[in-house]
Amino acid sequence: MNFKILKKSKISNARLGFMETDHGVVETPCLVGVATQAVVKTLTSEEVEQTKSQILISNTFHLHLKPGEKVVEKAGGIHKFMNWKKPLMTDSGGFQVFSLGFGKDFGTGKILKMGVTENAIKESHQPREIKITQDGVYFRSPVDGQKLFLGPRESMKIQQKLGADIIFAFDECTSPVADYEYTKKSLEKTHKWAEICLKSKKSKQALFGIVQGGRYKDLRIESAKFIGGLPFDGFGIGGEFGNNKKLMPQMLKWVIDELPEKKPRHLLGIGYLEDMENIIKAGIDTFDCTVPTHYARRGIAFTSQGKLNMKQAVYVKKSEPLDPNCTCMVCLQYKKNYICHLLRAGELTAFKLLTFHNLHYFNSFVEDLRMKIKKGEI
RNA sequence: GCGGGCGUAGAACAGCCUGGAGUGUUCGUCUCCCUGUCACGGAGAAGGUCGUGGGUUCAAAUCCCAUCGCCCGCG
Numbered sequence: 001m002n003f004k005i006l007k008k009s010k011i012s013n014a015r016l017g018f019m020e021t022d023h024g025v026v027e028t029p030c031l032v033g034v035a036t037q038a039v040v041k042t043l044t045s046e047e048v049e050q051t052k053s054q055i056l057i058s059n060t061f062h063l064h065l066k067p068g069e070k071v072v073e074k075a076g077g078i079h080k081f082m083n084w085k086k087p088l089m090t091d092s093g094g095f096q097v098f099s100l101g102f103g104k105d106f107g108t109g110k111i112l113k114m115g116v117t118e119n120a121i122k123e124s125h126q127p128r129e130i131k132i133t134q135d136g137v138y139f140r141s142p143v144d145g146q147k148l149f150l151g152p153r154e155s156m157k158i159q160q161k162l163g164a165d166i167i168f169a170f171d172e173c174t175s176p177v178a179d180y181e182y183t184k185k186s187l188e189k190t191h192k193w194a195e196i197c198l199k200s201k202k203s204k205q206a207l208f209g210i211v212q213g214g215r216y217k218d219l220r221i222e223s224a225k226f227i228g229g230l231p232f233d234g235f236g237i238g239g240e241f242g243n244n245k246k247l248m249p250q251m252l253k254w255v256i257d258e259l260p261e262k263k264p265r266h267l268l269g270i271g272y273l274e275d276m277e278n279i280i281k282a283g284i285d286t287f288d289c290t291v292p293t294h295y296a297r298r299g300i301a302f303t304s305q306g307k308l309n310m311k312q313a314v315y316v317k318k319s320e321p322l323d324p325n326c327t328c329m330v331c332l333q334y335k336k337n338y339i340c341h342l343l344r345a346g347e348l349t350a351f352k353l354l355t356f357h358n359l360h361y362f363n364s365f366v367e368d369l370r371m372k373i374k375k376g377e378i
Numbered sequence: 379g380c381g382g383g384c385g386u387a388g389a390a391c392a393g394c395c396u397g398g399a400g401u402g403u404u405c406g407u408c409u410c411c412c413u414g415u416c417a418c419g420g421a422g423a424a425g426g427u428c429g430u431g432g433g434u435u436c437a438a439a440u441c442c443c444a445u446c447g448c449c450c451g452c453g
Contacts, residue, residue, distance in 0.1 A: 036415050057414070095414040107420085109412065173414070210414090238414065269414035290415045297417045313407065351417055 001165060001206035001233055003264045003285075009373055013256065013283035016373045019264055021087045021165040021206070023079060026054045028264065029280045029373075031271060031366045032089060032288035033359055037062050038072070038082040040293055040359070042352040045084040050329060051356055052363035054086060057288045060158050061093035061150065065143045069161040077163030088164040089288070092155045092197075094171035094190075094210065094238070095269065097137050101127030102175035110240050110269065112176035112215075119179035132172065134189060152196035160203045168236050169197040171210040173268075176240035183214040191226050198230060206233035208266060211255050214239055220251065224258035234264035237284075241270065248275065252282040273302060273365060280369055281378055292362040296354035299343045302361045310354065315340035328360035 002020040009015065019026040033040055033048065035056040040048045048056070058078060063069060075081040078088055098110065105127050106120065131138040136151020155170035171190040174183050194209045201207050209232035213219035227235060237255055241248040252267070259265060264285040271279070271289030279287060292302065299311040303323035308315070310322075321331040322339070330353045342350035372378045 032414095034415060041415075041417075059414080062415090089414095091414045093414095099414085111413065113411080168414080171414095236414080241413095266414090272413065275413080287414095289413055291413055294412085294415055294417095297415090298412090346417090348417070 003234065003262070005262065007373060009281070009378060010376065012281035012378055013253075014281045014373045014378055015283065015285065016370060017264075017285065019087070019286075023085060023087045023165055024054075026087050026286070027370060028285040029366060029370060030054050030286050031276075031292075031362050032057045032266070032286050034288055034290045034293055035082070035084075035088075037066070038078060040355065041297065042293075042348065042355045043359075045082055047352075047356060048084070048359070049086070051359035052367065053359060054363075055089065055286070056084060056086075057089040057091055058082075058162070058164065059091050059093070059096075060155055060162065061091075061096040061139075063090075063162060064093070064150070064158050065141055065148075069158045073161040073163070079163065087166070089166040089266075090159050090162050090164040090168065091268070091288075092159065092168040092170040092210075093150050094155075094168070095173045096139070096150075097130065097132060097171075098173035098175055100139060100142070101130045101132065101137075102177070104129065106175065106177055108175065108177060110173060110176060112240055118177060121175055121178040121182050123179070123181040123185050125182065132189075134192070136170070136193075137172075152193040153200045156197050156200045160201070160205065163203075164205065166206045166208060166234070167201075168268075169194045169207065169209045169232070171212060171236075171238060174212050174214045174239050176214070178214060180214075180216055180219075183212075183216060183219055187212050187219055187223055191223070194227055194230060194232075198232070208232055208234040208236045208264075210236040210238045210268070211259075212239045213255075215247075215251065217251075217254050220254045221258055224255040228259040232263070234266060234285075235259050236266045236268050238268040245274065245278070249278045249282045252279060252284065256283040271362075273362070276366060277369060277378060280366075280373075289362075292358035293355050296358045297351045299350070299354065300358075301339075301354055302358050310336065310340050310350075311343045312340070316344070322354075322357050323361065326357065326361060326364075328357050330354075330357040330360075 005015050005017040007016040017028045033053045033056045036059040038058050072081045139148050152170040159167040170193050172186045174186045190212045209227040211223045211227050213223040241251050267284045267287040271287045301308045301310050301322045304325050315336045318336040
């Protein structure tokens with residue numbers, strides 16, 4: 001993978017560039033669509049291409065469980081398997097250490113909500129259903145209950161067989177309710193695992209290391225220095241980013257100031273529309289987010305008029321497109337009343353139409369931000 | 379015409395026998411939450427002349443009478 005910066009903003013840390021891979025070029029900053037199980041749920045790969053998506057991210061943990069990396073390898077790799085000809089990333093399974101562990105126990109996402117007990121996880125605490133050791137994590141498969149072990153070496157092996165263009169080091173996404181001591185110990189594991197990942201990589205795939213450190217400034221800086229000092233091809237920034245929107249750019253600055261200038265930076269799992277300009281101005285090149293696709297399946301359409309809950313009764317009477325300014329296939333051909341009807345009738349095509357529109361909308365939104373960097377506006 | 383049943387929130391019901399503040403259930407409606415996936419979930423709100431009129435009673439969705447509407451059976 002080859003990363004080039006074309007322009008650096010004079011008024012922020014935003015930068016315009018491109019990543020060149022064996023499967024083509026990604027113009028950055030760029031949203032990475034989420035295709036956990038080697039599919040953007042409800043869409044075919046051809047349809048995803050029509051949403052201006054440049055790159056997708058799939059998941060090691062999920063594909064390992066089903067269908068198994070051997071099946072994907074035998075199919076000629078994940079690109080051929082899912083008929084996606086453009087660049088691909090795979091996440092390492094590190095997020096599942098959180099989401100199936102403490103995330104599940106505390107019912108929290110990785111963004112801390114107001115009113116949730118902080119520092120609930122102390123050093124030496126273990127999640128109920130998984131076991132985190134120095135070498136990796138023992139999971140219980142949500143598919144069949146079978147025990148499985150995933151560590152840095154295992155994750156690398158699987159990701160190499162899957163064959164994405166960009167792969168991630170195995171980390172522990174630290175819970176936002178972890179205290180300082182837990183976060184510090186967790187960070188040490190993530191760092192150790194990062195080194196093992198680098199050593200055990202045998203493919204020519206680009207490998208991104210992941211910075212953790214929770215909400216603690218010294219840990220974030222320590223992690224960015226450590227991971228940034230290793231010969232990774234790029235860097236993921238993971239974990240939580242504060243419980244309010246003002247904190248996120250500040251926390252990103254701690255990290256980004258310590259990362260090598262010339263390598264790409266990926267922000268893991270962040271990307272509401274209102275976050276995008278801030279994270280791009282902080283110096284993020286790529287970021288993945290489930291929101292456009294996940295919210296689509298809850299009936300939410302993102303539009304220039306805001307978030308619309310298309311299940312609402314009012315829309316069954318509206319014979320206008322989701323967004324009057326949108327030029328996507330869905331907005332050109334379908335009306336709100338039809339999509340609303342499909343949702344209320346439980347028809348799956350509703351999810352397909354909303355997923356298509358939302359992805360197109362998000363990608364157009366980032367496209368505009370790229371243009372703004374080009375014009376020197378942000 | 380006679381006999382029986384039913385009428386309670388936008389919908390379907392429960393509550394009535396044995397009177398005690400319009401109580402409850404399911405669905406629907408509306409609001410909020412969800413950021414390296416979950417067609418999964420969570421929190422909350424609004425909404426009522428108990429068909430109508432009268433009577434009994436300290437007190438009626440509940441008991442009594444009348445009336446209207448719907449349904450069933452028999453003529």
